[in-house]
Amino acid sequence: MTTKQTSVKLVLLGEAAVGKSSLVLRFVSNDFQENKEPTIGAAFLTQRCTIGSKTIKFEIWDTAGQERFANLAPLYYRNAQAALVVYDITKPASFIKARHWVKELHEQASKNIVIALVGNKFDLVVDEETGEEIEGKRSVSSEEGQNLADEEGLLFFETSAKTALNVNEVFMAIGSKIPDASSKGPEQRLGDSSSGSTSNRIDLNAPVDSAVGGGNCAC
Amino acid sequence: MADRRPSMAERRPSMQNSRRPSVIPHLAGIEKPVLPTTPDECDVLICGTGLVESVLAAALAWQGSNVLHVDSNPYYGDTCSTLTIEQIKAWCHHVNSNSPGFHGFTKALLYIPRPNKLNSKDYSIDLTPRILFAKSDLLSLLIKSRVFRYLEFQSISNFHTFENDSFGKMSSSKEEIFTDQSLSLSSKRSLMKLMKFVFEYDNEENAALLAQHKTTPFVKFVEEKYRLLPGQINELCYTLGLSSTPDIQTPQAMSRIRRYLISFNVYGNFPALYSKFGGPGEISQGFCRSAAVAGATYKLDTTLQSFDSETKLATFKDGTKVKVSEKVVCSPSQAPTGSQYTPERKYEVTRLVTIVEKSCKEWFSDGDSAAVVVFPPNSLPSLNKFPVQVMIMGPGSGCCPNGQCIWYLSTIEKGEKARLDVESGLKKLEESILRESEDSGFDVALNDEDIVVRPDGTASVINSVKLGKSYKEFVPKEKLTFLFKLMFTQFTSVEPFGVASESVYRRASKEEVSSLAASGAPDKGIVYSNMPSAEISYDGIVTEAKLLYTSIVGSDDDFFDVDFEDEDETDQISNQNNNDSAIVDEDDEEFKDEMDFEL
Numbered sequence: 001m002t003t004k005q006t007s008v009k010l011v012l013l014g015e016a017a018v019g020k021s022s023l024v025l026r027f028v029s030n031d032f033q034e035n036k037e038p039t040i041g042a043a044f045l046t047q048r049c050t051i052g053s054k055t056i057k058f059e060i061w062d063t064a065g066q067e068r069f070a071n072l073a074p075l076y077y078r079n080a081q082a083a084l085v086v087y088d089i090t091k092p093a094s095f096i097k098a099r100h101w102v103k104e105l106h107e108q109a110s111k112n113i114v115i116a117l118v119g120n121k122f123d124l125v126v127d128e129e130t131g132e133e134i135e136g137k138r139s140v141s142s143e144e145g146q147n148l149a150d151e152e153g154l155l156f157f158e159t160s161a162k163t164a165l166n167v168n169e170v171f172m173a174i175g176s177k178i179p180d181a182s183s184k185g186p187e188q189r190l191g192d193s194s195s196g197s198t199s200n201r202i203d204l205n206a207p208v209d210s211a212v213g214g215g216n217c218a219c
Numbered sequence: 220m221a222d223r224r225p226s227m228a229e230r231r232p233s234m235q236n237s238r239r240p241s242v243i244p245h246l247a248g249i250e251k252p253v254l255p256t257t258p259d260e261c262d263v264l265i266c267g268t269g270l271v272e273s274v275l276a277a278a279l280a281w282q283g284s285n286v287l288h289v290d291s292n293p294y295y296g297d298t299c300s301t302l303t304i305e306q307i308k309a310w311c312h313h314v315n316s317n318s319p320g321f322h323g324f325t326k327a328l329l330y331i332p333r334p335n336k337l338n339s340k341d342y343s344i345d346l347t348p349r350i351l352f353a354k355s356d357l358l359s360l361l362i363k364s365r366v367f368r369y370l371e372f373q374s375i376s377n378f379h380t381f382e383n384d385s386f387g388k389m390s391s392s393k394e395e396i397f398t399d400q401s402l403s404l405s406s407k408r409s410l411m412k413l414m415k416f417v418f419e420y421d422n423e424e425n426a427a428l429l430a431q432h433k434t435t436p437f438v439k440f441v442e443e444k445y446r447l448l449p450g451q452i453n454e455l456c457y458t459l460g461l462s463s464t465p466d467i468q469t470p471q472a473m474s475r476i477r478r479y480l481i482s483f484n485v486y487g488n489f490p491a492l493y494s495k496f497g498g499p500g501e502i503s504q505g506f507c508r509s510a511a512v513a514g515a516t517y518k519l520d521t522t523l524q525s526f527d528s529e530t531k532l533a534t535f536k537d538g539t540k541v542k543v544s545e546k547v548v549c550s551p552s553q554a555p556t557g558s559q560y561t562p563e564r565k566y567e568v569t570r571l572v573t574i575v576e577k578s579c580k581e582w583f584s585d586g587d588s589a590a591v592v593v594f595p596p597n598s599l600p601s602l603n604k605f606p607v608q609v610m611i612m613g614p615g616s617g618c619c620p621n622g623q624c625i626w627y628l629s630t631i632e633k634g635e636k637a638r639l640d641v642e643s644g645l646k647k648l649e650e651s652i653l654r655e656s657e658d659s660g661f662d663v664a665l666n667d668e669d670i671v672v673r674p675d676g677t678a679s680v681i682n683s684v685k686l687g688k689s690y691k692e693f694v695p696k697e698k699l700t701f702l703f704k705l706m707f708t709q710f711t712s713v714e715p716f717g718v719a720s721e722s723v724y725r726r727a728s729k730e731e732v733s734s735l736a737a738s739g740a741p742d743k744g745i746v747y748s749n750m751p752s753a754e755i756s757y758d759g760i761v762t763e764a765k766l767l768y769t770s771i772v773g774s775d776d777d778f779f780d781v782d783f784e785d786e787d788e789t790d791q792i793s794n795q796n797n798n799d800s801a802i803v804d805e806d807d808e809e810f811k812d813e814m815d816f817e818l
Binding site: 044062064065066068069071073074075076078200201202204205206207208 | 295353358361362367368369370371372373374484485486487492495496501504505507508511512514516517518519520586587588615
């Protein structure tokens with residue numbers, strides 16, 4: 001792999017049941033399963049995405065239910081370079097909640113985070129046969145979504161995790177908007193000096209070769 | 220003791236025979252929608268999101284228990300939280316208020332000079348800062364549980380001992396002992412002999428010797444047996460061993476020194492690490508997330524009012540009730556008002572936290588942003604009986620802005636004397652950093668012999684004895700600006716331990732008493748965790764969490780017994796030619812180990 005790879009932490013936000021995880025699942029495994037064995041496990045999901053000459057490796061963080069009482073930890077937002085704020089276009093309350101999450105992101109996350117506003121479940125408002133939109137099915141108009149996105153400087157998409165409509169496009173658009181950086185982050189949080197603090201990060205999974213060390217035996 | 224409960228694998232028959240499922244994080248959109256109402260029943264209710272409780276919550280959630288984890292504060296971390304300046308202000312107010320109930324902290328004095336130039340959110344201030352040894356149970360658990368992926372760890376190489384008005388860096392590896400010019404040949408020999416003993420403590424001869432000196436104070440033992448000098452003993456006992464008391468017994472001090480030495484070179488030329496952006500408060504958030512991924516429910520700003528051990532109903536301040544089928548575990552700081560069985564407040568830790576306008580890079584090793592400084596007993600003008608331990612966190616630690624540094628001083632001395640000791644330590648730190656950061660501080664003639672190049676050719680050590688002499692005559696030109704100063708005393712039921720063991724926590728616990736208690740107490744039947752110990756490392760956290768786990772599950776056999784085993788390498792197909800498609804299939808090793816695990 002010679003292409004330059006950038007790791008991007010992406011966090012998901014949105015009311016319960018708007019399809020946050022379905023979107024990710026669609027993106028990661030190109031799959032939509034209604035009865036997938038639930039949920040246990042990984043720290044986060046990863047997916048690579050090639051845009052032009054650069055490869056973006058998304059580390060996708062799910063809320064793990066911690067959004068229920070608005071109890072997401074600072075750790076969740078820390079160093080996030082991208083966020084997906086998802087609502088359900090058939091549920092107005094979820095759109096109101098989306099505004100709240102955008103505000104929360106502005107307060108908690110780094111300044112240059114790339115945010116995409118995503119109105120999901122487009123499949124529910126179109127006729128399966130004709131692909132035409134059915135009058136009266138949607139509760140949040142595209143214009144409303146677009147307006148919020150314009151006000152706050154967000155990317156905006158309407159998607160369907162079920163039919164895969166626009167799913168890859170959301171991630172590709174985020175990827176293109178991520179500033180080119182060799183490693184984790186345009187993020188210059190607080191004390192990060194320009195000397196690239198990430199190089200000091202110790203990977204706990206990578207102890208040094210004991211043959212080189214020798215410090216384990218001082219006798 | 221309760222019977223061992225079925226593990227999660229046993230409870231989920233659908234998972235037993237099928238091939239390992241593909242693992243995906245909590246997929247709220249696919250399952251039943253999770254609604255923002257408090258569940259009305261759970262297996263275990265945990266109050267307080269401190270590190271011990273968070274590790275416990277994650278262990279129980281992965282074991283298959285239905286965990287409700289609440290905290291009376293609007294933030295995670297409880298008594299070991301990592302806070303912003305504004306949160307610290309509110310915290311002080313709370314500590315000093317005369318509210319009824321358990322008080323884990325007392326006399327919080329906060330000083331922030333006006334005009335207040337601090338941007339609250341630029342700071343991560345730990346109530347109980349800790350360092351993580353490279354070989355330790357918490358580090359292993361961080362890896363096993365995969366919680367380390369949520370965090371960032373950085374190295375601490377420098378452990379300074381304050382002696383004769385200057386800081387010496389301990390010669391802690393074989394190479395350093397050989398090249399340290401301040402050591403005489405005979406000193407070198409006895410130090411090497413002692414190190415050999417530390418490593419071979421379990422061979423027959425040494426074990427017998429240790430058993431014989433089970434209650435001999437370490438200081439006396441090495442003085443008599445190895446004829447080490449007081450300075451060397453201080454470094455061994457208080458800097459390498461990080462012992463918080465001069466009374467530490469020989470076997471315990473030995474295992475603490477061993478902890479330092481075996482941690483060396485695990486991840487590089489340093490023994491310990493710290494988590495960026497904050498210590499225990501940050502790590503507890505990681506374990507809470509892990510618990511949530513395994514299905515635990517989180518609710519902050521929720522205060523337990525009472526627990527009825529007959530009906531098993533827990534009532535919160537907002538009136539909601541939850542039926543607890545197994546146990547309520549509660550941090551003493553979150554005990555219901557009127558509680559009668561909170562752990563005793565037997566021991567004290569006094570802490571002084573300051574933010575200074577200086578990067579203090581002089582104290583850090585190249586590439587590091589943190590250091591440990593120890594003032595051994597009697598090294599301060601206040602004639603401190605106990606060591607004063609200091610953690611220095613520089614701007615690279617993500618805890619403060621550039622050009623600033625956070626100093627955390629602590630001692631297990633009690634009362635007003637403790638405050639004198641940490642103030643005295645602070646004064647010495649101030650003098651030292653001013654001296655070292657001014658060029659004129661080094662007006663001592665150094666020759667080539669004073670600079671020692673290590674065998675690996677990378678680092679050099681300056682003859683500290685010679686520098687120390689110049690320090691005494693130094694008069695600083697500038698003053699150090701303190702941007703923030705916080706002093707407080709913390710209580711704990713956990714004795715300052717030499718080695719973390721179950722018995723340490725058993726002695727601290729009053730579980731039996733509380734279960735026998737007269738009815739009517741709002742905390743009858745509650746299992747209490749403890750206020751954080753004085754220990755400066757993370758030792759003891761996993762021990763205590765396991766003990767609590769055992770009291771609920773019956774044994775700790777399946778404590779985090781989740782096999783996140785990586786796929787066999789043969790299963791992996793490298794997929795390098797697929798870059799032409801926009802979405803690359805993830806078949807590589809890294810992906811597999813994130814995606815799959817076995818139950």
